[in-house]
Amino acid sequence: MNARNLFIVDDDDVVRASLQSLMSVRSGLSIRSFxxxxxxxxxxxxLDPGCILLDLHMPGASGLDVLKTLARQGEKHVAIILTGQGDVIRAVQAMKAGASDFLEKPCDHLSLLAAVDHAFEQLRQSTAENDRIRAAQDKLASLSSRELDVLKGLIDGRSNKIIAYDLDISPRTVEIYRAKLMEKLGVKSLSEALRIAFAGGLIPNPD
Incomplete structure (x- = not known):
C-alpha cells in the first residue's frame, strides 16, 4: 500500500513537533512539515497529493492564502484548518475557501485523527472520480467525428433513420458507426455509452 502524504504547515515549532509526534502513531503516513x-x-x-494540517494565522501567506492557491491547483490536496480558540468567523471563511474541516488549537487527538481520516477518504473519492472522468474523456476522444455525430444523435434520443437523415448517410452506415463507437467505448448497451458521455462532459448536467 502506498504511503499517504500528510503535510503540516504551521509557524509554531512546538505545534509542528506536537502534530508530527501525534500523527506518527498512524502507520502508512509520510509526514512533512513546513x-x-x-x-x-x-x-x-x-508535492504529491495529500492531506494538509494548515495553520490559519501565519506571517506571510496565511492559511486562507494557501487555500486560495490550492483551489487553483485542482483537487490534489485536502486541507484541515487549525485555528485559535473562538476564531469561528475565520474558520467559516476557510471552509468557504475549500477547507475540509477546522479544529481549534490545542487539538483533541481523537478529533484530529478522525478529521485526518475523513480528509484522506475525501481525497480518495475525489481522485477516483477524476480518474473516471479522465478515462471517459479519453474514450470519447478516440471517436471519429462521424462516430461522435452518431453518439450525439443517440443522446438526443433519435432513431437510426433520423440520424441517417440528419447526417445525409444511410441507416446502414449509421449502424456501422454505432457499432464502432460502442466498441471504442468498450460498452455493450446505449445506457453504458450514455454514462461515459455524461462522465466525459459530452452531456451537460442540468442546472
Whole structure:
C-alpha cells in the first residue's frame, strides 16, 4: 500500500513537533512539515497529493492564502484548518475557501485523527472520480467525428433513420458507426455509452 502524504504547515515549532509526534502513531503516513505558508507554497508544484494540517494565522501567506492557491491547483490536496480558540468567523471563511474541516488549537487527538481520516477518504473519492472522468474523456476522444455525430444523435434520443437523415448517410452506415463507437467505448448497451458521455462532459448536467 502506498504511503499517504500528510503535510503540516504551521509557524509554531512546538505545534509542528506536537502534530508530527501525534500523527506518527498512524502507520502508512509520510509526514512533512513546513514552518510557513510561503515555504509550503514554494514546494507545492512538486508535492504529491495529500492531506494538509494548515495553520490559519501565519506571517506571510496565511492559511486562507494557501487555500486560495490550492483551489487553483485542482483537487490534489485536502486541507484541515487549525485555528485559535473562538476564531469561528475565520474558520467559516476557510471552509468557504475549500477547507475540509477546522479544529481549534490545542487539538483533541481523537478529533484530529478522525478529521485526518475523513480528509484522506475525501481525497480518495475525489481522485477516483477524476480518474473516471479522465478515462471517459479519453474514450470519447478516440471517436471519429462521424462516430461522435452518431453518439450525439443517440443522446438526443433519435432513431437510426433520423440520424441517417440528419447526417445525409444511410441507416446502414449509421449502424456501422454505432457499432464502432460502442466498441471504442468498450460498452455493450446505449445506457453504458450514455454514462461515459455524461462522465466525459459530452452531456451537460442540468442546472
Amino acid at each position: 514552518r510557513s505558508g510561503d515555504a509550503f507554497l514554494a514546494e507545492l508544484p512538486m
